Amino acid sequence: MNKGHISVQSENIFPIIKQFLYSDQDIFLRELVSNAVDAIQKLKTLSRKGEFKGSTEDLRIKIEIDPDKKTLTISDQGLGMTEEEVKKYLNQMALSSANDFLDKYKDEGTGIIGHFGLGFYSSFMVAKKVEVVTKSWQKDAKAVKWICEGEPEYMIEDATRDQVGTDVILHIEGEDEEYLEERTISDLLEKYCKFLPVPIQFGTKEVPVETATDESTDEAEDKAKEVETEEVPNIINNTHPLWKKNPTDLNDQDYLDFYDELYPYSDQPLFWIHLNIDFPFHLTGVLYFPKIHNQLEVQKNKIHLYSNQVYVTDEVKEIVPEFLTLLHGVIDSPDIPLNVSRSALQSDRNVKKITGYITKKVADKLKELYNTDREQYEAKWEDIGVFIKYGMISDEKFYDRVKDIVLLKSTEGEYHTIDAYLDKIKDSQTDKNDVRVVIYTFHKDAQDSYVTAAQDYGYDVLLLDQVLDNHFIQTVEQKWDKVRFVRVDSETVDQLVAKDEEKETALSEKEQEKIKGIFKDVLSLDDHRLEIRPLPVDAAPVQIVKPEFMRRMEDMQRMQSGQLPGQGLGMHQIVINGNHPLIAQKLNNMRSEEKKVDFTKYLYNLALLNQNMLNGKALTDFVKQSLDYANS
Numbered sequence: 280m281n282k283g284h285i286s287v288q289s290e291n292i293f294p295i296i297k298q299f300l301y302s303d304q305d306i307f308l309r310e311l312v313s314n315a316v317d318a319i320q321k322l323k324t325l326s327r328k329g330e331f332k333g334s335t336e337d338l339r340i341k342i343e344i345d346p347d348k349k350t351l352t353i354s355d356q357g358l359g360m361t362e363e364e365v366k367k368y369l370n371q372m373a374l375s376s377a378n379d380f381l382d383k384y385k386d387e388g389t390g391i392i393g394h395f396g397l398g399f400y401s402s403f404m405v406a407k408k409v410e411v412v413t414k415s416w417q418k419d420a421k422a423v424k425w426i427c428e429g430e431p432e433y434m435i436e437d438a439t440r441d442q443v444g445t446d447v448i449l450h451i452e453g454e455d456e457e458y459l460e461e462r463t464i465s466d467l468l469e470k471y472c473k474f475l476p477v478p479i480q481f482g483t484k485e486v487p488v489e490t491a492t493d494e495s496t497d498e499a500e501d502k503a504k505e506v507e508t509e510e511v512p513n514i515i516n517n518t519h520p521l522w523k524k525n526p527t528d529l530n531d532q533d534y535l536d537f538y539d540e541l542y543p544y545s546d547q548p549l550f551w552i553h554l555n556i557d558f559p560f561h562l563t564g565v566l567y568f569p570k571i572h573n574q575l576e577v578q579k580n581k582i583h584l585y586s587n588q589v590y591v592t593d594e595v596k597e598i599v600p601e602f603l604t605l606l607h608g609v610i611d612s613p614d615i616p617l618n619v620s621r622s623a624l625q626s627d628r629n630v631k632k633i634t635g636y637i638t639k640k641v642a643d644k645l646k647e648l649y650n651t652d653r654e655q656y657e658a659k660w661e662d663i664g665v666f667i668k669y670g671m672i673s674d675e676k677f678y679d680r681v682k683d684i685v686l687l688k689s690t691e692g693e694y695h696t697i698d699a700y701l702d703k704i705k706d707s708q709t710d711k712n713d714v715r716v717v718i719y720t721f722h723k724d725a726q727d728s729y730v731t732a733a734q735d736y737g738y739d740v741l742l743l744d745q746v747l748d749n750h751f752i753q754t755v756e757q758k759w760d761k762v763r764f765v766r767v768d769s770e771t772v773d774q775l776v777a778k779d780e781e782k783e784t785a786l787s788e789k790e791q792e793k794i795k796g797i798f799k800d801v802l803s804l805d806d807h808r809l810e811i812r813p814l815p816v817d818a819a820p821v822q823i824v825k826p827e828f829m830r831r832m833e834d835m836q837r838m839q840s841g842q843l844p845g846q847g848l849g850m851h852q853i854v855i856n857g858n859h860p861l862i863a864q865k866l867n868n869m870r871s872e873e874k875k876v877d878f879t880k881y882l883y884n885l886a887l888l889n890q891n892m893l894n895g896k897a898l899t900d901f902v903k904q905s906l907d908y909a910n911s
């Protein structure tokens with residue numbers, strides 16, 4: 280037996296490991312299994328180089344719990360370690376052999392995971408004592424056992440192990456005993472190891488074996504087949520996940536099945552992108568565009584980040600631009616540094632390149648869909664549109680890539696690109712300052728009378744009813760020259776697109792003052808909220824409009840408090856149609872003060888109703904008054 284001292288800077292390294300190195304102690308299992316994978320991959324490399332002569336068929340990792348001995352063991356059939364190596368690699372923290380090995384075999388595509396040099400010690404986050412029994416692949420190597428009880432002292436002694444490989448035995452006690460439970464370990468394996476490239480066995484499972492019964496017996500027809508079960512090793516991982524395969528070997532169903540494996544019981548994704556690049560960095564993965572149900576609750580944190588098939592995190596904010604976190608799927612890159620702080624990650628050169636690459640790939644895929652199948656693209660627009668608009672608002676580069684494939688939907692259900700749309704409305708909706716005025720509604724039904732009035736006036740009305748449309752409008756206004764968006768109820772129809780036309784009015788100035796006076800008195804309104812205009816004869820007699828800038832401010836406030844932009848009383852203006860017969864003749868010629876008051880209220884309430892702004896007692900009174908009028 281041999282005693283020694285682990286060479287670390289501080290005597291108290293273990294408490295530090297426990298508290299600071301990994302905020303999530305569950306990752307000890309990931310670290311140990313990754314080491315086991317590395318050990319097997321290294322042995323395969325040695326075999327390919329002809330240095331290791333034994334078989335490398337079916338090398339696997341085994342995880343076992345012994346509840347009586349209170350141990351959790353991770354065994355591998357990898358290359359093992361000699362006594363010198365144990366001393367070198369396990370005792371000198373941060374002196375990981377991965378660098379030595381990678382240096383030596385760098386052209387071999389070794390697929391090695393570990394490079395932090397501290398992974399092994401994470402086992403002390405849950406174990407009071409760790410034993411390593413290992414036998415190296417090297418000729419005449421003797422098995423050795425390393426024992427450490429969480430102190431800087433360790434012991435090395437001779438051991439017996441027939442096969443080449445390593446067992447890491449964790450002795451677990453007290454509050455950490457949950458790691459001796461099958462459920463806990465199987466959940467951790469599912470989370471971190473589901474797609475590791477080497478088979479991992481955890482216990483056994485029963486699988487059905489179909490056996491035909493003897494058909495000559497009388498009961499043969501009743502029970503032609505009988506299901507029996509047999510016990511087989513329970514392999515918990517899929518060693519060839521879809522993203523590692525060649526896209527040309529895969530069909531749509533493969534991608535859909537994999538989506539189902541990642542997100543069981545979800546709706547089918549709309550489409551997907553297979554990422555695969557070797558230079559200037561390594562990255563593979565599959566990103567899916569999900570179907571969006573509720574625009575306010577888009578699910579983020581659905582992209583899983585892997586490094587050489589080891590699950591790392593689903594916090595990918597620093598690697599994927601914010602708007603793309605709406606996507607689902609897997610990104611796997613050994614070139615994303617995992618041992619640096621999140622803020623350092625953002626400024627890492629590789630990460631920047633990766634971000635750019637993913638953004639470009641997504642934009643390319645969207646363009647491809649637009650160019651090859653516009654019909655499908657339009658059909659999926661409701662979902663795709665959210666990504667595209669979010670991307671355009673938040674990412675300049677993405678904006679440039681997709682600005683020609685963003686679609687505007689008219690209330691008639693037609694889709695146009697922005698340029699095509701601006702061209703379409705050029706003649707009818709260019710105002711006196713040569714600005715193209717895009718008229719839109721946020722809700723076709725709720726604003727039906729305004730939409731119909733605008734259409735009757737010869738205007739086209741867009742439907743902008745998505746959560747981000749307010750921001751999107753501002754982005755387009757900033758980027759496109761001489762374009763302004765106005766909501767259909769922001770002005771009376773004649774003023775939506777300001778022209779230099781003098782309109783005829785049926786009322787004299789004196790009569791106008793009189794009518795204004797009536798409204799002011801009856802409704803107790805300020806002068807500046809009231810206006811008489813020469814509107815078309817068939818336009819509503821009284822209208823409520825919400826100037827665009829005021830409404831935008833209100834909408835912003837609502838968005839900040841988490842509500843949808845929409846109606847509500849808020850600031851508004853009352854426009855009286857001086858040309859409407861009910862104003863120009865009926866009200867103008869009314870004698871009875873009482874009737875004037877009633878009729879003015881009636882017309883005003885009608886306008887409120889048209890804006891969905893009438894409710895409660897005011898609505899009840901209005902209905903009653905309407906019935907009285909109908910009866911008179």
Ligand SMILES: Nc1ncnc2c1ncn2[C@@H]1O[C@H](COP(=O)(O)OP(=O)(O)OP(=O)(O)O)[C@@H](O)[C@H]1O
Nearest residue numbers: 314318368375376377393394395396397398399445
């Ligand atoms: N199961 C094993 N079989 C063979 N060698 C091992 C095994 N586990 C650990 N080692 C050796 O010990 C070294 C240190 O392991 P450790 O987990 O601390 O660091 P690493 O795997 O190199 O990097 P990382 O911190 O990323 O895990 C490894 O590089 C390897 O040489």
